Structures are given as structure tokens and as C-alpha cells.
Amino acid sequence: MLPYGRQSITDDDVAAVVAALRSDWLTTGPQVEALETDLATWTGGAGCAAVANGTAALHVAYAAAGVGPGDEVVVPPMTFVATASSAALLGAKIVFADVEEETYTLDPAAVAAATTARTRVVSAVDYAGHPADYDALRAALAGSDALLLADAAHSIGASYRDRPVGSLADLTTFSFFPTKNLTTAEGGAVASTNPELLKRARRFRNIGLVRERAEQRWPDEGGWHQEVHEFGLNHRLPDVLCALGRSQLRRLDAFLARRARLVARYDAALAELPGVRTPGRRPWARPAWHLYPIRVLDGRRREVYERMRAAGIGVQVNYIPVHWHPVFADLGYRRGSCPVAESFYAEQLSLPLFPDLTDSDQDRVIDALDAALRGVPARTAA
Numbered sequence: 001m002l003p004y005g006r007q008s009i010t011d012d013d014v015a016a017v018v019a020a021l022r023s024d025w026l027t028t029g030p031q032v033e034a035l036e037t038d039l040a041t042w043t044g045g046a047g048c049a050a051v052a053n054g055t056a057a058l059h060v061a062y063a064a065a066g067v068g069p070g071d072e073v074v075v076p077p078m079t080f081v082a083t084a085s086s087a088a089l090l091g092a093k094i095v096f097a098d099v100e101e102e103t104y105t106l107d108p109a110a111v112a113a114a115t116t117a118r119t120r121v122v123s124a125v126d127y128a129g130h131p132a133d134y135d136a137l138r139a140a141l142a143g144s145d146a147l148l149l150a151d152a153a154h155s156i157g158a159s160y161r162d163r164p165v166g167s168l169a170d171l172t173t174f175s176f177f178p179t180k181n182l183t184t185a186e187g188g189a190v191a192s193t194n195p196e197l198l199k200r201a202r203r204f205r206n207i208g209l210v211r212e213r214a215e216q217r218w219p220d221e222g223g224w225h226q227e228v229h230e231f232g233l234n235h236r237l238p239d240v241l242c243a244l245g246r247s248q249l250r251r252l253d254a255f256l257a258r259r260a261r262l263v264a265r266y267d268a269a270l271a272e273l274p275g276v277r278t279p280g281r282r283p284w285a286r287p288a289w290h291l292y293p294i295r296v297l298d299g300r301r302r303e304v305y306e307r308m309r310a311a312g313i314g315v316q317v318n319y320i321p322v323h324w325h326p327v328f329a330d331l332g333y334r335r336g337s338c339p340v341a342e343s344f345y346a347e348q349l350s351l352p353l354f355p356d357l358t359d360s361d362q363d364r365v366i367d368a369l370d371a372a373l374r375g376v377p378a379r380t381a382a
């Protein structure tokens with residue numbers, strides 16, 4: 001089965017991991033800080049903290065923002081469940097706000113309507129790698145104390161009005177899962193333009209340990225002394241995986257260029273295909289395409305999904321609206337509350353997109369889609 005996404009690993013990546021394995025450090029060593037420094041060249045200089053995965057990045061970011069019981073966190077439903085669940089675990093009430101047509105990113109007007117005095121964080125998601133409308137989201141938050149978070153699991157390397165993702169929100173989270181734009185197997189990072197938030201993120205990532213003597217309550221206890229002032233968890237990313245991340249980052253430009261090229265080929269091939277709609281984009285966005293999300297019209301998404309799977313094409317659906325999950329349904333969240341996201345979900349299909357996808361495999365995807373839409377078997381099965 002041709003997957004919808006997969007990693008690209010070279011001998012250089014393998015050598016970087018082996019070198020780290022043979023070094024004195026396996027967990028927290030020099031590669032962690034080096035990866036964080038390398039990442040900051042992609043975030044316009046915003047400081048970064050490497051963490052264990054993208055879900056941990058969200059948990060760390062919400063903890064750094066001080067999210068707790070009594071707070072509200074505004075989230076779009078068109079995302080992976082972790083954008084919401086990591087804040088819910090900290091005791092926050094999740095408030096879903098609908099997305100915009102065309103880009104399926106958080107709608108600033110819906111945010112303005114959803115924000116209250118209790119809103120602690122508003123989380124935008126750069127769906128498919130297309131940045132949300134950050135200036136409009138800031139404007140929607142004018143007069144509120146809420147922080148803006150960017151879940152950039154799809155969008156490292158993208159820019160908004162010539163400003164890089166990572167520099168647009170108070171807190172930005174990345175995922176380095178194998179299907180994402182670069183990988184460390186499991187891994188992620190938090191970026192912040194605010195040094196105080198970054199410091200809180202680093203502490204939560206490391207069990208809450210306070211090692212700076214000047215900040216300890218009982219600094220004269222002895223050289224071994226460390227303190228916990230606020231609870232944290234072990235959400236650290238090991239040195240071995242940071243070495244892989246540094247090696248991958250060297251190819252991120254090439255990954256993004258290949259993804260953009262494949263998207264242009266899909267756009268051209270699908271433009272004249274009846275029964276589907278290709279993803280939109282705004283003139284101010286330079287996306288870092290992680291997904292190629294099409295809409296399959298006329299109620300045929302499930303049929304097309306099944307026909308393509310039968311033809312060996314691993315299409316995917318991203319995502320089930322988050323408030324449809326039973327855990328939210330049981331809390332009283334209702335279907336129908338975010339109609340733009342929900343009608344998009346009913347038609348959404350992600351076509352294979354990853355740097356090592358060849359032109360001929362992509363042509364096979366396009367042929368299989370054409371056959372599925374015409375209701376005939378694909379010419380070639382994988």
C-alpha cells in the first residue's frame with residue numbers, strides 16, 4: 001500500500017544517530033541544545049525547547065501558559081485530538097471555534113465570538129501546512145489577556161506575510177512524527193518569542209526542577225540541591241533523537257521544495273477533474289504542505305476512499321472533528337456546532353504526499369482517483 005505520508009531517511013541520518021549512540025550521552029547531552037539552536041534558525045530566532053513528541057509539546061506549552069481549572073482554551077475542531085486533549089488534561093474547558101472555508105484554519109470571527117474573560121489560550125492549527133491568519137487572530141483577541149498558540153505540527157518552514165512560523169504566536173508547537181515535515185521518530189518542540197514562557201516550558205519538560213541557585217528557596221542546602229516549585233513531567237527528547245533531528249533539518253528546505261512540487265502537480269492534474277475540489281490558499285501564505293487535502297463532492301468520499309484503498313493507494317481522512325470524539329460527546333458537546341469543519345470532514349480525503357513520492361507513483365494516485373470517480377476499477381493495483 002502506498003502510504004499517505006512517510007519519512008525520508010538517508011545514510012547521513014543513520015550516521016548521525018550512530019555517532020550519538022557512541023557518544024557519552026544518550027538522553028540529555030549536547031545534541032539537545034544544538035537541535036534547539038538549529039530549530040531557532042527556522043523560527044526567526046524564537047527560542048526552542050525540544051520535547052518527546054508533538055502531544056507533549058502541546059502539554060508543555062499549555063502548562064507554560066498556566067492553563068488550569070477554570071480556564072477556557074479555544075481550539076478548532078479540524079485538528080488532531082491532541083490540540084484539545086492536552087489542555088483538557090490540565091483541567092481547562094475546551095471551547096470549539098469553527099474554521100474558515102478554503103484553508104480550514106481557525107476563523108478569527110469565530111474566535112472573537114468564542115472568547116470570554118476566562119479564555120487563557122487560543123490555539124490556531126496550521127492545517128495541512130497552511131498558516132492560519134495570525135494578524136486577524138491577534139486582532140480578534142484585542143483587549144483580552146489570552147495567549148495565542150500555534151499548533152504547527154504541519155507547518156515548520158512555512159511563512160505568513162514573510163514571517164516564519166514559530167515567530168507568529170506566543171507559543172508554537174511542532175511534531176517530528178514520521179509522517180510530518182521532518183522526523184525524529186517520536187519528537188517535537190515548543191518555540192516561544194517570550195523568554196519567560198520558554199523558561200516555564202523548559203521547567204515543565206524537566207519535572208519542574210529548579211536548578212538555578214538564584215531562584216531556589218533554600219540555595220545553601222549543598223551542591224546537589226534542586227527544587228520543584230511547580231509540578232512537571234519528563235517530556236524530554238533524547239540526544240540520539242536530537243542528532244537525527246539535526247540531520248533531518250539540513251534537508252528541510254529540500255523536503256519542502258519537493259512537497260511544493262508535488263502539490264503543484266496535483267493541482268494541475270486535478271483542476272479539470274469533476275467531482276473533487278483542491279485545497280485553497282491565501283496570497284499571503286507560503287505553506288509547508290504536510291497534507292494534500294481534497295474534497296470529494298456529491299457524497300462520494302467513503303466510496304472513493306474504499307476504491308482507492310482497494311487499488312493500493314493509502315489515502316487518509318484528516319480529521320474526525322475533535323468534538324465528535326466520545327470523550328467530548330459525553331461532556332455534552334454536540335455535532336452541528338461547527339458546520340464549516342463538519343461539512344469539510346464529510347468530504348475530506350488526503351492524497352499521498354511525502355518527499356520520496358516519485359512522479360510515477362503520484363501519477364498512479366491521480367489515475368486511481370480518476371478511475372474511482374468514474375466508478376471503474378483502477379488500471380494498476382499496487
Ligand SMILES: *Cc1c(COP(=O)(O)O)cnc(C)c1O
Binds near residue numbers: 055
Ligand atoms: C501530529 C499532530 C499532533 C501530535 O503530534 P505527535 O508527535 O503525534 O504527538 C498534534 N497536532 C497536530 C495538528 C498533529 O498533526
